[in-house]
Amino acid sequence: MHTAQRNEWAPDAGLLFLRVSGGLFLLWVHGLPKLLDFSAQLQLIEDPFHLGAHLTLSLAIFAEVLCPLLIVAGLLVRLACLPILSVLLVALLVVHLQWSVAEGQFGWLLLILFTTVFIAGPGRLALNVRLPGVLRYA
Template sequence: MQASGGDERARDLGLLFLRVSAGLFLLWVHGLPKLLDYNAELQRIEDPFGLGANLTLMLAIFAEVLCPLLIVAGVLVRLACLPILAVLLVALRVVHPQWSLAEGQFAWLLLILFGAIFIAGPGSLALNHRFTGALRHV
């Protein structure tokens, strides 16, 4: 069954809302504080893989600042979701495995949001839509 134009428009508006709200939420709550208070975050950040606090923090900033900006803009959306999903899974399963569902609910919610964006893609109201070839679907 083919979706009507109104259904497609509603779906694309919903995906736009999901991308923008989830991306800005992650950027505002996690990304910008890490970027703007880098030295203090360097003292607090967990280093679960022994990469060093500096590299670990830079990877977290990449996932929580650059990737949400790409998602909000609608550029390389599915690819940009992967570092975010990785950071969330590491936080939930490696850094804080003792968290109950209630304690980790914010991380689980972000995992659900960015997982949905990864599965659904950016929709037609994204800059990706202007690309041709394989980049259009990433």
């Protein structure tokens, strides 16, 4: 492969790495623990909008399990970023507003990561490229 061809695919490889590593990290650290220990998590989850612990936890699981899986696969990537960004913003700006930047650095880094994916899109190494029309850009 010529250098020009390698460089042509470098941004897409970078986006693939960002999507897969970020999505799996969020899934492993936040999503799966909530999903696999649902009952215990019901007692721990904050409910800042008074939706009820069950609904709040279900929404968090949607954002931290299903959405990262879509992002890793490269399906509806920009749409899948929105619930993740929402959960992160609520956590950082509502639930843990008292945290310093140092205390919330993991959340801020995830916010930066998934905002980047949202802005840049999934790249050419994603299943999105196989979807018709407007879904390709979602």
